[in-house]
Amino acid sequence: MNNSGILTKAIEATSPPLNWEVLEEEAPSSPGDADAILALRLKEGPAQRFAVEVKTVVRIETLRAQVTRSSAISRHPSWLVVVPYMSKKNSALCREAGLNFIDTAGNAFIDVPGCYVFITGKQRLEQEPVGSGHEVMGSASALRVIFTLLTEPGMPESPLRDIATKAGVSLGSAAKAMEGLRRLGHLSPGDTQSRRLLAVDTLRTEWARNYPIALRNKLKPQRYAPQNGRWWKDAKLQPEEAAWGGEVGAALKTSYLQPELATIYCWKDRGGLLMQHRLRPDPNGTVEILDAFWTPPSSSAEPIAPLLLIYADLMTSLDGRNRDVASLLRKEIFDAETAS
Template identity: 30%
Template structure:
């Protein structure tokens, strides 16, 4: 699929733009590409991506080695990421032939071609609602994948029959490599993390049970039942970083309404200041807060500059070292 996207992208460029692009697969990043237009020739290291995440912009900056540039080639690049790449004068090509190259001697820019639709893998169980629940635990505890399937099922709280399907899905997408009959090794966990964030936002979180309450006292004064309730969102971010002063509140728990009223003195209210959301992970992963990955996802979904800054702090300090 990797070379297919590159070949399709270069062919589509050649049909519409007077430029010669020659690609060679090498061990350096994703390959090497020369771009010739008239008498000018430029050299690029290639990074190929099936799906493009926000972090790729910074990753490309890190591998620039003048006079050799770096170029992103992908099936599709979101508009905001293309804008960020152009701001940094970082070259890219999309599968549909949209292209951007800019330096002192060459400028090529096409952004009018329709989105290319390639056949995708279908039915990958690693990225279903249940698969995403398992993946969260794998992202937090990478060694979990080498336990027995029964142990994985018990720890993640999903049916045993789902585990081989999730593992097979991770193998199909290249995130898991088999070392021997009993062990796997992870590949590209950083990309898997951002793919999980996207799946959590669009597939899993919308299905979780949600309720609204009004808190009757300051959130810091509420004594949560250890393990079975944990702060998420902005309040959790404040506990993790001491950087964000929360304005919106999320609590993850599976306690029923009667217990929420009795234990925490919450008042059911449709427009209350607290959103209570179903907890779907192993309670052993909780402190006073949900796992940092959940807190990061909450902040990114809520948006806003301060939330995004705090999310980056949590990612850099508590998530990335484990990827």
């Protein structure tokens, strides 16, 4: 299991009682860098941010030394160790050392202002066989393939090379993704023309759950500030250049939301978009721009991201209002995606 897979499974195993959001997931470039940045949503007060250290082998001395060294040279206030399994003995040692951790069995120790959780004694999960298929949900390229299969009509029965081209991945990556889906039971056996997706709603749910963990932060998300909060109502996006996601995308498709954050997926160079709409870089800005990862539509289409992506954006949000709307719109979004 790779680092992304360990992180995904540990988040799932500890939710609930913990409520996580992945803010960043990147390969560390220096000893003080984190493997990911997680936000822990609390019932009261602001979310607590953690810098994540993913470890495949658990040695308490190594963990203690690593966290001490990382904390000394890092800007991050809290560290979280994520491992495949933490034994009762090592759990107790982590608690004594003040090391926050979660594992893929659901064991956890979190001690930060506003939250204290200590779960220990949950048994180690049986190791999945190599090639079981679950690895596809932790792969950015595989998620691109799955998104293409879910949102492009007729794509599951298309030749593999066409699927790879449409998803923007290599032929080998597309083949691995298709085989992983077949092992998971989401792709029927048989030749190209008879191939179809199975348990599609479950696959959509899994894609939306894993999108922020394995793909979203590969799209170079950056925040910007507009000149006024309602600018998006008069903004005209060219559909072959950019598309609305998140809250604005949902508002344009429904009447449930009054957007506070504008999310834009962009195929073209961002410079022209920033100049046209007078957006300036601001880490706390209300506009987020990401690279678009699917094939741009024709110039006659609406400049709105596929509904599955809008749903995933809303579910990724720390705003409970967005998650409530996403839950209310789940059936509508999935039904509309099927018909599109």
